[in-house]
Amino acid sequence: GAVVSQHPSWVICKSGTSVKIECRSLDFQATTMFWYRQFPKQSLMLMATSNEGSKATYEQGVEKDKFLINHASLTLSTLTVTSAHPEDSSFYICSALDSPTDTQYFGPGTRLTVL
Amino acid sequence: GNSVTQMEGPVTLSEEAFLTINCTYTATGYPSLFWYVQYPGEGLQLLLKATKADDKGSNKGFEATYRKETTSFHLEKGSVQVSDSAVYFCALSPGGYNKLIFGAGTRLAVHP
Numbered sequence: 001g002a003v004v005s006q007h008p009s010w011v012i013c014k015s016g017t018s019v020k021i022e023c024r025s026l027d028f029q030a031t032t033m034f035w036y037r038q039f040p041k042q043s044l045m046l047m048a049t050s051n052e053g054s055k056a057t058y059e060q061g062v063e064k065d066k067f068l069i070n071h072a073s074l075t076l077s078t079l080t081v082t083s084a085h086p087e088d089s090s091f092y093i094c095s096a097l098d099s100p101t102d103t104q105y106f107g108p109g110t111r112l113t114v115l
Numbered sequence: 116g117n118s119v120t121q122m123e124g125p126v127t128l129s130e131e132a133f134l135t136i137n138c139t140y141t142a143t144g145y146p147s148l149f150w151y152v153q154y155p156g157e158g159l160q161l162l163l164k165a166t167k168a169d170d171k172g173s174n175k176g177f178e179a180t181y182r183k184e185t186t187s188f189h190l191e192k193g194s195v196q197v198s199d200s201a202v203y204f205c206a207l208s209p210g211g212y213n214k215l216i217f218g219a220g221t222r223l224a225v226h227p
Contacts, residue, residue, distance in 0.1 A: 004158075032213055043204065043217045044159075093158065097213050104215060106151075108158035 023094030030096035121218035138205035
């Protein structure tokens, strides 16, 4: 199957700093990528839909100024958590949509810990 | 609105036992339905999917049938293995859209 990578796999940062997470589709082009957040032992909650070359679409309740999304190419989307606080600590997962098969392929996730 | 309800886990089975994980959904329109699996320490992987009523998705011995009349997409496997231990997520994609709405996930533990 198609491969999606995320970097970094884990990150620890101080409160008030910003953290950037990268999501790459390695062997296919993705005009659409998605960012999810997963709390321990809970399901994935969609945060936003990232479209190449245009602004991301955020789900209700997700602060767009806090979670900045950039989808500058067909293989790369980035999520920047700005001014991170301990409550932003979570597991962030991206997926990339393979349009010909209409299937989302998921990255391995990034664990963010804000001290 | 759109939502997915899964049976709560954990589900604990002995090897070679029969597995059923229930999943029901509410949706407007005609959604596609999916089962994803998350093995320990790994990302989600698509297990199977069905895009219209009465379709049966199958993969690795798992299968699920899209039942519109009961709004269900239950996951079954006739004989589980220890290697099937993972968290299983039922999900739907609303008709005409690509985003996924996930159930809460069901943890399966298979013992020898």
